[in-house]
Structures are given as structure tokens and as C-alpha cells.
Amino acid sequence: MSRQSITFTTPNDNWLKSQIESEEYTSKSELVNDLIRQAREQQIEVDYIRAKIQKGLESGISNRTASEILADSKSRLKKMK
Structure with a gap:
């Protein structure tokens, strides 16, 4: 593991503390690592x-618009979860 030093704004620090106080996470490190994991998955x-x-x-075999393809892809992703 790598040790880092980061600075949070007051509202962000307060939010982090509230997550720990609610026992959702045991430490800021655990919470930040989880947020990074979620961002990577996204x-x-x-x-x-x-x-x-x-x-x-690019296929040329579909008459669907980019919006239609996007909607279909989002639907398929939800099914994969």
C-alpha cells in the first residue's frame, strides 16, 4: 500500500467524518478507497x-441513432449487474 497525504475542504471533511461516525466506514482511508473503486467501476x-x-x-447495419444505442447499452449494463 501507498501512504498519501491529502487535504479536504471543510464540507468534504465534515461529510467524511459523518460517514465514519455513522459506522458506515471505519476510517477515512477505507472510505476514500471505496469511492475510488466506485469511480473506477463507473x-x-x-x-x-x-x-x-x-x-x-461504424457498422453501417443499424439505423439507430447514437441516443438509441446509448439507451440500449445502459439497459444491457443494468442487466449485467
């Missing part, structure tokens, strides 16, 4: 959706 989903839209647009 990025994977965004990349997946972008790739599907691009593939659909």
Missing part, C-alpha cells in the same frame, strides 16, 4: 458504452 462502464456506440455507428 469508468469501465463509460468505456463500455462508448465502445458500443462507436461500434454501432
Whole structure:
């Protein structure tokens, strides 16, 4: 593991403390690591959706719009979870 030093704004620090006080997390480190994990998972989903839209647009075999492809991709992602 890597040790880091970061500074939080007062509202963010208060929110972090409230999460720990509610016993949702045991430490700020655990909470920040969980938030980063969630962001990484979201990025994977965004990349997946972008790739599907691009593939659909380039295929030439679909008359669907980018918005329709996006809606379909989001629906498929929800089913995968």
C-alpha cells in the first residue's frame, strides 16, 4: 500500500467524518478507497458504452441513432449487474 497525504475542504471533511461516525466506514482511508473503486467501476462502464456506440455507428447495419444505442447499452449494463 501507498501512504498519501491529502487535504479536504471543510464540507468534504465534515461529510467524511459523518460517514465514519455513522459506522458506515471505519476510517477515512477505507472510505476514500471505496469511492475510488466506485469511480473506477463507473469508468469501465463509460468505456463500455462508448465502445458500443462507436461500434454501432461504424457498422453501417443499424439505423439507430447514437441516443438509441446509448439507451440500449445502459439497459444491457443494468442487466449485467
